[in-house]
Amino acid sequence: MEKVKEYIVNWLSDYLETSKTKGFVIGVSGGIDSAVTSTLAAYTGKPLLCVEMPIHQDKSQVARAKKHITWLKEKFSNVSSIETDLTAVFDTFSNIVGHSENKELDFLSLANTRARLRMTTLYHYAQINGFLVLGTGNKVEDFGVGFYTKYGDGGVDLSPIADLVKTEVFALGRELNVIQEIINAAPTDGLWGDERTDEDQIGATYPELEWAMEITEKANIDFTSFTARQQEVFQIYTRLNTINQHKMKPIPVCLIPENIR
Secondary structure (H helix, E strand, O other): OHHHHHHHHHHHHHHHHHHOOOEEEEEOOOOHHHHHHHHHHHOOOOOEEEEEOOOOOOHHHHHHHHHHHHHHHHHOOOEEEEEOOOHHHHHHHHHHOOOOOOHHHHHHHHHHHHHHHHHHHHHHHHHHHOEEEEOOOOHHHHHHHOOOOOOOOOOOOEOOOOOOOHHHHHHHHHHOOOOHHHHHOOOOOOOOOOOOOHHHHHOOOHHHHHHHHHHHOOOOOOHHHOOHHHHHHHHHHHHHHHHOHHHHOOOOOOOOOHHHO
């Protein structure tokens, strides 16, 4: 993965120079995606602001985020950090908006609200510093199952690792010597304030989703060769890919015919 590392670092540096901006800002969650992306950005030598944004966060996630940021700052002089605790903002918002009688929908809406508050925070710091907001989504999340919040963690300026599947992100993390606690941690979006993992929410592991994503790219799929578990995973992948297309496609624009203008 050394060549991949060098390619992304150079891509980030070139993009920053072309955009005439001063540096990068990124939300650090304690997970592998933000750890890898922030480390790659640090290697550019350009200013990098790591923002920790807890909202009723699980203590283990907070601890991993802090350790990673400390590791980055010890290793790279161009890295700075700031903690912006959004718990009070989230609680105020939750108390003043209307709520659904469907508790599951209510919890999901508020989980997405967490991601959107974080996006707003990152763009605040980006604006006042002349920085670009770095995305941390990987290929499976961004283009496979749409496992991100629209206008939340999906609201970024550029996506350095969005062409890498999750197993490649982990491999790159090992190449970058990301701390072992993050390598070992089960992937989680951190939007629920507990220890639920991505697998708990999706119903499939990332290697399984990567298999399904690869299968869908083939011209002829032999469904008869699938095991019972493969059939289940393929159905999960196909369902999520279908219902989340609105996240992956450009915003629909109503184009007015010239003859009626």
